[in-house]
Amino acid sequence: MQAVPKQLHIAGTWQNAAAPRTMPVDNPATGTTLCEVADAGPEDGRAALNAAQAAQKAWAATAPRTRSEILRRAHEIILDRTEDLALLMTLEMGKPLAEARGEVTYAAEFFRWFAEEAVRIDGGYATSPDGRNRHLVLRQPVGPCLLITPWNFPLAMGTRKIGPAVAAGCTMILKPAPQTPLSSLALTGILTEAGLPPGVLNTVTTSDAGGLVEPLLRGGGIRKLSFTGSTQVGRILLAQCADTVVRTSLELGGNAPFIVFDDADIGAAVDGAMVAKMRNMGEACTAANRIYVHSSVAGEFASRLTARMSALTVGDGTAPGTDVGPLIDAAGRAKVDALVRDAVDRGAKILTGGELPAGDGNFYPPTVLTEVPRDAALTGTEIFGPVAALFTFDDEEDVVQAANDTEWGLVSYVFTRDLDRALRVGERLETGMVGLNTGLVSNPAAPFGGVKQSGLGREGGRVGIEEFLEYKYLAVPTGS
Structure with missing residues (x-):
């Protein structure tokens, strides 16, 4: 070097x-x-x-x-x-x-x-x-x-x-x-x-x-x-x-909603969630913070996402085969752990991860939470860590309202095979960027930025x- x-x-x-x-x-x-x-x-x-x-x-x-x-x-x-x-x-x-x-x-x-x-x-x-x-x-x-x-x-x-x-x-x-x-x-x-x-x-x-x-x-x-x-x-x-x-x-900052409708390609949605959630260990303003999944496909999505998250290798980023490195510092790791503990105390269930590992370094395991209540602290706080928080919904109007119920408005993600719905929801979401059937929006040739705060x-x-x-x-x- x-x-x-x-x-x-x-x-x-x-x-x-x-x-x-x-x-x-x-x-x-x-x-x-x-x-x-x-x-x-x-x-x-x-x-x-x-x-x-x-x-x-x-x-x-x-x-x-x-x-x-x-x-x-x-x-x-x-x-x-x-x-x-x-x-x-x-x-x-x-x-x-x-x-x-x-x-x-x-x-x-x-x-x-x-x-x-x-x-x-x-x-x-x-x-x-x-x-x-x-x-x-x-x-x-x-x-x-x-x-x-x-x-x-x-x-x-x-x-x-x-x-x-x-x-x-x-x-x-x-x-x-x-x-x-x-x-x-x-x-x-x-x-x-x-x-x-x-x-x-x-x-x-x-x-x-x-x-x-x-x-x-x-x-x-x-x-x-x-x-x-x-x-x-x-x-x-x-x-x-x-x-x-x-x-x-x-x-x-961001508080990105990631919406999976009942007609979505679940495999593509899981792929998109892995990108939107796990890029940079979740330490990204574009990270999916609140993952809303239609109740009819919530079980399948959670199962497939959990399998992908639990298969990731955590370790020093310089080591071969490492998928997830450490968080930036001890304070960042403590914040992530506190948000997980709060969600669990309020009724969320841990499907994988969720426990501080022993040893040196600021590591936190890839974590999936389901049945997350909407009053959990992480719904209104940028997680900035490898934690996927799953919520369910049944109605388009309800999920759009929930997605917009935040002071932030950087990016949102929508997965559906219905073009009319994709455009309709994309236009109503109060964010500066929308990923339609993709978990990656950043590109030097595109205007990057948000609305609201x-x-x-x-x-x-x-x-x-x-x-x-x-x-x-x-x-x-x-x-x-």
């Missing part, structure tokens, strides 16, 4: 924190410390902002093709280093190597997609209806951006934000999650190698997110925030952005670059 820098990256150089401080990066499978990385403070945040502001004018003036080629080269480097990057992810956050390799491919694709979008930024030209003016519409970068990424998809969430910012001509400060800084530091090195100029991307790792981020958002120098994380933190950041009217994109804006697709561009309208008299 190539050596990964452990310092901050500011104005094109690797440097220690000003204090200087370091923070540990732990392996969740063993509890051991992998290494120490620089722990930035507010003064480092100011230095990163100064670098981003200094580089903004020249970077905005860079030819779109130049920006495109940098992203294209970074895409190729990422793919060339798939094994190294996958192992790095597995060590710092736990996902099995096979899944980590998939994330590397997914992450690289954002750079390829936005390399293509960089040369397609357009504007407009028109004559006003009264004939007096010509209307020229320009698209310009919004300016220095603060990008905050989560720990569950440390590489892909970086490329999903950096890709459109680079393509649009914005400079950036990247603040990765403290649990998983190594993937972001490796990605920063790759972009530098691909030709990204100094100051365009500044990466600051810190254990004090609030102390570093709040002054940046309230100070007026940041013009765009892109955040992926919890709804609770998103609300705080949104309030901080209000002081200087910072443009915001927020991809927040699941966030603001969209990432990916044709609209992903829009979040990093402003419109400027020039009125030119026709006689001039």
Whole structure:
């Protein structure tokens, strides 16, 4: 594996924190410390902002093709280093190597997609209806951006934000999650190698997110925030952005309903549930949180899902044959266990799993709960673990109402062979995305995002670059 820098990256150089401080990066499978990385403070945040502001004018003036080629080269480097990057992810956050390799491919694709979008930024030209003016519409970068990424998809969430910012001509400060800084530091090195100029991307790792981020958002120098994380933190950041009217994109929590109707292909529905529930050990905002199954097929679905879940191998993600790695930390595992205990206390039945294993590491077994009451705490809480909670229903109206009975609205899943029902229910579900007969909605070419308290804006697709561009309208008299 190539050596990964452990310092901050500011104005094109690797440097220690000003204090200087370091923070540990732990392996969740063993509890051991992998290494120490620089722990930035507010003064480092100011230095990163100064670098981003200094580089903004020249970077905005860079030819779109130049920006495109940098992203294209970074895409190729990422793919060339798939094994190294996958192992790095597995060590710092736990996902099995096979899944980590998939994330590397997914992450690289954002750079390829936005390399293509960089040369397609357009504007407009028109004559006003009264004939007096010509209307020229320009698209310009919004300016220095603060990008905050989560720990569950440390590489892909970086490329999903950096890709459109680079393509649009914005400079950036990247603040990765403290649990998983190594993937972001490796990605920063790759972009530098691909030709990204100094100051365009500044990466600051810190254990004090609030102390570093709040002054940046309230100070007026940041013009765009892109955040992926919890709804609770998103609300705080949104309030901080209000002081200087910072443009915001927020991809927040989810509480995804997964609906299986009586006419569904049960095999396909179980396959979809395994993807929607078990991707990243259930630590995903898109994870199926509430699985509603029509009572006429509930027994068969539960039996087949339980067989699949109980056959999964739990272990260190670096070990061959591992299907399910550890959860990110002890607090995350304790939360999952508490939600299971609450559901059981209220009458839910455990079909498989449900018990904390002995030994080291933050492991939790794949778990299926049936007869889950609708007042169980997990119905209104993002589980973020490998727990499939099954509910039954008999009426379409009832299940749609139950699915929408949440403050979140990121994604939902519907399994049915009735096209009219699929479209009807899909249109009524209050989510930004709907998977129809599929458990996977994420794709770099599609707009990812939610409604209600699941966030603001969209990432990916044709609209992903829009979040990093402003419109400027020039009125030119026709006689001039």
